Amino acid sequence: MNIYEKLKQEKHKIVITSHRSPDGDAIGSSLAFYHYLIKKGHDVSVIVPDAFPNFISWLSGADKILTYEKDEEKVSELINESTLIFCLDYNDLSRIGNMADVVAKSKAYKAMIDHHLYPSDFCDWKLSDTNSCSTAQLIYTFIENENDLDLIDSNIAEGIYCGIVTDSGSFRFPSVQAKTHLIAADLINRGLNHASVHERLFDVNTLTRLHLLGFSLNEKLRVMNGVPVAVIDLSKEESERFNVKKGDTEGLVNYALSVEGVKMAVFIREDTDRVKMSFRSKGDIAVNEFSGKYFSGGGHKNAAGGMKEDTLENTIAFFEEKVKLFFEEMKE
Ligand SMILES: [Mn+2]
Incomplete structure (x- = not known):
């Protein structure tokens, strides 16, 4: 039926x-x-x-x-x-x-x-x-x-x-x-x-949220060498400093994706027992496949989530290594 x-x-x-x-x-x-x-x-x-x-x-x-x-x-x-x-x-x-x-x-x-x-x-x-x-x-x-x-x-x-x-x-x-x-x-x-x-x-930003945005764009946003990938990461200490609550970091990753020439962006946030990732991309770059392969995640072709049970530093290093590989494999 x-x-x-x-x-x-x-x-x-x-x-x-x-x-x-x-x-x-x-x-x-x-x-x-x-x-x-x-x-x-x-x-x-x-x-x-x-x-x-x-x-x-x-x-x-x-x-x-x-x-x-x-x-x-x-x-x-x-x-x-x-x-x-x-x-x-x-x-x-x-x-x-x-x-x-x-x-x-x-x-x-x-x-x-x-x-x-x-x-x-x-x-x-x-x-x-x-x-x-x-x-x-x-x-x-x-x-x-x-x-x-x-x-x-x-x-x-x-x-x-x-x-x-x-x-x-x-x-x-x-x-x-x-x-x-x-x-x-x-x-x-x-x-x-x-x-x-x-x-x-x-139109419902709190002041803390805008301060966090300012900090993230000014101090944390960077574009990787050799690949069109922008990264914002946030440590637990930084989240606490800005009193980050659920939903406050929503949309941050889109600012990273808006950098001219950037085709993929990631927001990496250290949580209590894991590191959470949020991926965005343009065109044919399938971040759900990338996340599924390396960060136990999934979602849509241009927007996906993921995570890793490791330290923030290790996760960033692992991400950078794998994303370079990902772009190299795409060229082939
Ligand atoms: Mn939906």
């Missing part, structure tokens, strides 16, 4: 789940879908493994999101009682951390809506389109497939728009299709106030 038949069958107890360190697409698509499924008469909860950044907390319904980290018992109960679980914006159970076990064991029908490469096979049904710029765009497609576009209200529109804008670099990444703009246009026709969404997403 496909999901569309399944939804028509009865009023479901639905749990919408999304990935660890939820971003604008994870939360935007989850909340848009939440409002849509409620309109369809279902009983719906949104749960994520851990906290989401502040800049998306204004989205309608955000205050109802439960995190497994804080509410383990309640979240497990919701998952166990659900008849339908949606897996939004992730392609593998490893992306939902400690919540994975509970979801894996649940007997509920599982449906994936996602745009990451290589979806694994833990769901009963999937809408996986790796050419889509965001999961939010696929939520629109889902609603369109159901012939329900007229149900889109400002809550649903804002969630979809937030996911598209944050995952597409405000409509600039190659993943943006003509369809993406057509969806945006349709949302505006349905009453979306796009300017207000941009303002609430982007």
Whole structure:
């Protein structure tokens, strides 16, 4: 049975789940879908493994999101009682951390809506389109497939728009299709106030965050010799000095990528027990492959994450060695 038949069958107890360190697409698509499924008469909860950044907390319904980290018992109960679980914006159970076990064991029908490469096979049904710029765009497609576009209200529109804008670099990444703009246009026709969404997403810098940006650009940003790669690294001590909180370093890597001539950028941050990496690239340079090979990570061709359980110094040295090799192999 496909999901569309399944939804028509009865009023479901639905749990919408999304990935660890939820971003604008994870939360935007989850909340848009939440409002849509409620309109369809279902009983719906949104749960994520851990906290989401502040800049998306204004989205309608955000205050109802439960995190497994804080509410383990309640979240497990919701998952166990659900008849339908949606897996939004992730392609593998490893992306939902400690919540994975509970979801894996649940007997509920599982449906994936996602745009990451290589979806694994833990769901009963999937809408996986790796050419889509965001999961939010696929939520629109889902609603369109159901012939329900007229149900889109400002809550649903804002969630979809937030996911598209944050995952597409405000409509600039190659993943943006003509369809993406057509969806945006349709949302505006349905009453979306796009300017207000941009303002609430982007004009929310704290002074500390801007000071951290100034420090990173002035003292830490560098371009490597011989390869078009820009690097920003941040030690634990520096993070503490700038009182860095979740989400504060978001977007730093894009400044590195904006240096003229640079084709790949990395942001390297020393965390408590590991070093975290964030990769960005232009054109055909597949940072998800690079990260998968050397930094146990993955993501998209032009935006990926990764990590290494080692010291910051060793990780930087390892990165520099491998990235030179990566560019050399590409020349061949
Ligand atoms: Mn996404």
